[in-house]
Amino acid sequence: MLAYLAGVPLLGLAGCDGGRAFSFSGDLLNPNYSVAHRLRDGWRPPPPEGDPGGRRVVIVGGGIAGLAAAWQLSRRGVEDFVVLELEDRPGGTAISGQDGEFRFPWGAHYIPAPMKENRDLVALLEEMDVIVGRTTDGEPVVGEAFLCRDPSERLCVDGRWHYGLYPDQDATESDLRQLERFQQKMIELAHGRDDRGRRLFAIPMATGSDSAKVRALDRQSMAQWMTDNGFDSPRLRWLADYACRDDYGLTLEQTSAWAGLFYFTSRIPAEGTESQPVITWPEGNGRVVRHLAEHCGDRLIGGQTVVKVQNQGEGVRVEAVDNAMLASVAYVADRVIFAAPQFVAPHVVADWNASGRSINSFHYGGWVVANLRLSQRPSERLTEMCWDNVFFDSRSLGYVTSTHQVGLDHGPTVITWYQPLLDDDPRVSRAELMRLDWSDWARVIVSDLRKGHPDIESLIERLEVMRWGHAMIQPRVGFVFGAEREQAAKPIGRVHFAGTDLSGIALLEEAFSRGVSAANAVVQADPKSRA
Amino acid sequence: MIHRAPNYLLYLNVLVIATCGLIYELLAGTLASYLLGDSVTQFSLIIGVYLSALGVGSWISRYVETRVARTFIEVEIALALLGGLSAPILFVAFAHIAWFRILLFGSVFAIGILVGLELPLLMRILRDHLDFRELVARVLTFDYVGALVASILFPILLVPRLGLVRTSLLFGLLNAVVGLWGTYLLRPLLSQRGLAGLRGRAFLVMGILVVCFIKADTLTLWTEEAILQTPIVYTKQSPFQRIVVTEDRGAFQLHLNGHLQFNSRDEYRYHEALVHPAMTAMVDPRRILVLGGGDGLAVREILRYPSVESVTLVDLDPAMTGLADAFPPLAELSGHALSDPRVTVINRDAFVWIDESDQTFDAVIVDFPDPGSYSVGKLYTTRFFNLLRQRLSDQAVISVQCTSPLVAPQSYWCILNTLRAAGYDALPYHAAVPTFGVWGFALASTRPLKLSADGGPELASALPQGLRFLNRSNLASLFQLPVDVQPVETLPNRLNDQVLVRYYDQEWRSGG
């Protein structure tokens, strides 16, 4: 408890494992919720001193959505803004870490190469020199250094690694026929258009179809959809279940069929049959965060928890608590872009309750992410280490190798291990997250990795565990096309909302597009405001 | 009664036991000298440990007071398991554990004790049934005959035909058979109690050994065993690869992870062909970069040019660039090239170094291993060649070793096409190296390469003195491609789609 109050990440009691000590140690981390918990427990921050700072726009939250909003404001000529971020560093669920020469992700770690229609994201990646040209038909060309290096993924079944994610060992004729039929079906859905000419599934999702047929998909689970369509091959269902766990932190049964199909179809180009290649960096999407944050400069202020956002006449009053000094700061802004997750909004936005909204259907899953520093690579027999390394018989999603994209294939490395908690009630997951200590997680992680690397334990030098309580919005059945989500995206007075959760799925593209749209809305609302 | 068993069966037993015993010793000795190098030391150590363990075993036999026959059978089963699995376990363990020597000598000692127990026990079993004088004479005779059989079979038949792992498993099986057979042969001396268990265990051990025997091919180190045909004179397991030097008819050969890299007899052909076309393509090359080539042999060729001011050699493995120090014949062969004051050695993955460095070079000699894995394949991608471009001075020329255009035409042309896709002008050329056959190279530059009238590249400077393979006119002939080495269409090798590794795998697996 003391550790929570002090706002420092909890240090794990390293090395204890029910009597069996590990030869390595590490920290148990979590997002900083000290101020949030104090507020919940009745604490009230001191009133702000001095005159409130005037700004044209205050952005609440420095995740991808908030940073994208700032970036877009600049592009539209609005430079008078601040981004207030609760953590000391920006990024939200796309933060990354560094240990000596190694950079590694703590959350989001890749983006599929955007297609030309996703103009703003293409512009950002051009600015970052990640997109280096265009094909004759205008499709972006991604620099070779940023496309996930071959071999990209492998699967461990019964202790044996194989390249690729489909568990094809001992697959029957019928398994393979279903796989092919499934792929055909996905291409068909990707190429399909509704009667207004929109893609059925597009990125950003708001540009895709919302026809009755598409909305209906959200009312059944992906598992049900597969059954209804004759996809009963256990191998294929494993692959689809893995995809849902990987992208949404949900099982096949929990995921809305709309979201499941979105995953498989939205990245297939209009003329193509293959999903777009993956862009990645050693630190994952932390690279995008760094670029956007550099652009903000000192207009990005860390360690500021926004505790109040209130429409007041011709402006909005924003109050924030400086986490370090526990002093309050106030701003008066023409407009606010609220780019923190929706579950925060009822506690912070003053007019939220009066707006008649509800967020009962917004569920955020718990995730555990661990970074392991290895003194050496595990010994390999049938394959080489890939970027993404997955275990068939596991609740985890496996691990990504941070040095893969750098091209370092020998010696020490850092690997990042992921596991979503799949409970039907995310509150149960969060309780479990908080209950387990460092050595519990160390045991879980080591025994998981041992499935594919019998020698792993002797190679671990450090193991750090991040507990994400509200890691990502979950596209459960009925959520994406439910009324609450559509309502949440609308402004309250001069407060505009951004954040990936407004899309119902947690993706950089969605967070980015929500941020950009909110900035556009702000600029359009009062184009001639003071600059 | 045991009397009823024909005598020759009993002696056959002794023969088998004796053969097995010596085979385990030979296996351990061979394995140790193979894995650890320095065969004289390894063999004497193994023999010493083994003989002393035999003594310990014989001595221990006096404490077996009752149930001698049962103990004998137990010993056979234990020996079957321990001896039979010794080679596979040691091979696998070598790659994975740090205390390999402890395991090696521990297992040799344990096997020695068990073998040492065998004969005293057997003689005690037989003594009631044979005249003592007769017994000693016969048993010892068959013991020595067994040793002779083993020592002849081992080098002539077993190692070349079966390899170490299967030999070990086979003789383990024989021990198990003797144990199982004993439960019938010595039946009158055994109590009924536990007999079934004894047989069950014998069958279990036989089962394990048979399964291992069938699966032995999947043991990764199998491939390395192939090179055992020639004596090993140096070996080292670095974190990156297994370095083995063998000696054959007065020449030595370097193997990395079981792949032959060069033979000292004809490596000059390879290295002259690799280095001189690039070095002579410009006037007075001064700063030279060598990628791979940690043996220093390419550097030897480079240092023949008086204009050379500095040579930077980037090779992943310190054990490779230090090989000349550890194995003096290589230092001599390379003319002590890596100790030359002009040479700087950098141990780093070239893929990473090339991006970190800010130097530029007049000539680059790319001498990586063949693209048999993705971690090497990345060094032949458009990405890599694009990074390399930033390390090139204006007039720079590079040469690249490109595997065999005969065995692996797709791989060979893929590398050329990759260079072209990365914006280089690339010329294919080849040389005959007896150890490898026809070998392929590429000469490339970011500017158009000038050709002379004879079809070869224009020589801007003269070839240096002292070459054994190349002169002016046959250098040009390297660039005339034979009819069976003609361009093949391939995709370029990209970092996110390493077709080269797949071409290579297919071609060498089917053709190599």
Ligand SMILES: Cc1cc2nc3c(=O)[nH]c(=O)nc-3n(C[C@H](O)[C@H](O)[C@H](O)COP(=O)(O)OP(=O)(O)OC[C@H]3O[C@@H](n4cnc5c(N)ncnc54)[C@H](O)[C@@H]3O)c2cc1C
């Ligand atoms: C483990 C994991 C892996 C993922 N992998 C991928 C991936 O590979 N690819 C991908 O595209 N997406 C991935 N995602 C999803 C991706 O991280 C998100 O979609 C995206 O980054 C969300 O950005 P956001 O700005 O909407 O929200 P967040 O990242 O949640 O940012 C919200 C920010 O608001 C701040 N904040 C909250 N309350 C306050 C307050 N009161 N005052 C001030 N600031 C506040 C938070 O500290 C945070 O920085 C992953 C997510 C997780 C958890």
